[in-house]
Amino acid sequence: MIRHRPLLVCLLLITIIAAGCIVDLAPLAQPPTIKPTSETLQIHFIDVGQGDSILVISPEGKIALIDGGEAGSGALQYLQNMGVKRIDLMVATHPHDDHIGGLPEILESIPVTKVVMNGEEHTSSTFERLLDDIAGSKAEYAEVRRGDTLTLGSLNFEVLNPGLRLGDDINNNSIVLRLAYGKVSFLLMGDAEKTAEREILDANLAVAATVLKVGHHASTTSSSAGFLDRVRPAVAVYFAGVDNSFGHPDKETLNALKAVNAKTYGTDVLGTIVITSDGQGYQVNTTGPQTVAALALDIVSLTSRVAPGSQATLNAKTLPGARCMITVHTKSGVSEARGLEPHKADSSGNISWTWKVGAGTAEGTWKIEVTAEQNGQSLTKETSYTVKK
Ligand SMILES: [Zn+2]
Known part of the structure; x- marks a missing residue:
């Protein structure tokens, strides 16, 4: 038994040194x-x-x-x-x-x-x-x-x-x-x-x-x-x-x-x-977990009276890098126009979509939803635009 003691002391010392690391x-x-x-x-x-x-x-x-x-x-x-x-x-x-x-x-x-x-x-x-x-x-x-x-x-x-x-x-x-x-x-x-x-x-x-x-x-x-x-x-x-x-x-x-x-x-x-x-x-x-910045989203501007066949633009502001989606409604359903794809806000938080309102779009006032997502948070804002010849 005594023969093992130096080894034990050694192990104990190593443990203390290692713990100190x-x-x-x-x-x-x-x-x-x-x-x-x-x-x-x-x-x-x-x-x-x-x-x-x-x-x-x-x-x-x-x-x-x-x-x-x-x-x-x-x-x-x-x-x-x-x-x-x-x-x-x-x-x-x-x-x-x-x-x-x-x-x-x-x-x-x-x-x-x-x-x-x-x-x-x-x-x-x-x-x-x-x-x-x-x-x-x-x-x-x-x-x-x-x-x-x-x-x-x-x-x-x-x-x-x-x-x-x-x-x-x-x-x-x-x-x-x-x-x-x-x-x-x-x-x-x-x-x-x-x-x-x-x-x-x-x-x-x-x-x-x-x-x-x-x-x-x-x-x-x-x-x-x-x-x-x-x-x-x-x-x-x-x-x-x-x-x-x-x-x-x-x-x-x-x-x-x-x-x-x-x-x-x-x-x-x-x-x-x-x-x-x-x-x-x-x-x-x-340092403790980062406090995640609360997600913000504001619709800054929108072409709200637009003739069928013309272009419309929506500008919004959110957090830099937030992933953003837009859903543009018409009388016949959700628009699938090019330019309405999801993308990320730039490093200043700006995001913009420009699309063509279909020539056959019915006149009226229709809903638009914009959603921003970041760090597991999601925020949606609603607005509307008017289609008129
Ligand atoms: Zn990675």
Whole structure:
């Protein structure tokens, strides 16, 4: 029995040291400001609702931003509150709106030194605006592949994905980054799914990480047991909006993370999650869930007396990035005219539809409904227009 005692003492000490690594502090009233020291790395998983946005502050005070959430979802405001005056490295992991939507407004407000993407094209208006903003800024532009390295001050991000050739799945083409800082490492998965996980493992790359930014909002399409077994994260962070309509995070994924003993933090439950590290251990702070801005919707103007065969326009104002729908009634039912498709409000919250009132539309006053949706909230306003020759 006595022979085992030193081992027990040893284990006890290891437990105490390990326990000291994770410190959950009380929610912060305000996010910590940039206080670069020679040895502290900060990674902020910014609560942008249903989307990703990661702020990295190197020990020298260099700034990287990986994704920017949806338009108007708070990343720009967070950076401004933090006093960020320049972004040294901006990474768009893949061209989906919940990752790149907030980048144009940031590029239009804060100088950016370098923008990195995977080179995948997208037809969305957000993507086109992002390309315009990059071209219009003084930022250097680069595309990366597996095996490349991105530097930020003394930090090196290894690019684990995409492979040399892009596949046909946008999520699986996500830029995946691994950052090692002393004994503490971070694996940032973007929305990479199981296919990308398998390719990364097949490429024999180091994936072990202290902190895993879980792929694709902790849906079941990502985080295969085989991958998690190789990453062995102590901490898992996922991004999801409160009461999001996708069912993120998935229970099965949360159980898979539990099975590898990862302590899991989600932005839907905890708000912004800040991990600081001196390279020896790490500390996790949370701010509490974001108070979701109450949805607003006002119909600003409408062509209310319109002749059959003429164009009508409705302008409305809501929250930036809110998804908006319009239903235009006529005597014979709901109009299916072109131009009445749902779309998103711009970064100032403006939304507009222009359509042609059919030449055969009956005279009279008919109803129009406009609905805005964001962060699980929905708001409908009604108005009417008059058709008269
Ligand atoms: Zn996403």
